[in-house]
Amino acid sequence: MTTLVLNGPNLNRLGKREPAIYGSQTLADLEALCVKTGEELGLDVSFRQTNHEGEMLEWLHEAADHAFPVVLNAAAWTHYSIAVGDACAQLTAPLIEVHLSNVHQREEFRHHSFVSAHAKGVIAGLGFDGYTAALRHVAALAA
Ligand code: DQA
Secondary structure (H helix, E strand, C coil): EEEEEECCCHHCCCCCCCHHHHCCCCCCHHHHHHHHHHHCCCCCCEEEEEHHHHHHHHHHHHHHHCCCCCECCEEEEEEHHHHHHHHHCCCCCCEEEEECCCCCCCHHHHHCCHHHHHHEEEEECCCHHHHHHHHHHHHHCCC
16 A cells, blocks of 8 residues: 655755754665565555655645555644645545654644644654554554
8 A cells, every 4th residue: 555654844854964863864764764664564655755845735635635644754844834734634544643853852832733633643752663653553554
């Protein structure tokens, strides 16, 4: 089953970006892990990242139109984009919200999410493991 793993702004900077918070591994490392995990689970993972909100909206619309499950790290858009939240509201297949860091231990503005209300579950603070856990859950739901 096609499963979209969607990543928002600045996540292309993984490995260089605030490594004390986000670790030293790169987005390419995360993609390889998600694709490999998907293969093990029988999921056809399409892994994407964008710094452009409109592109993220179009990917979410694609997921809505095809009833694709979504693993979403909307990064900073999580906290302020009503448009991303409204796109998430249109999804019919499971949506799992993921954050590498534990946003609840960080600044107050990271505690609110426009995604969570539409997500089946939220994983924060487990680093790359959060993505593999989300994919495992998607596969279990489909089994
Ligand atoms: C993040 C947390 C967000 O608050 C932040 O804006 C990000 C990454 C995470 O994965 O921990 O860019 O979503």
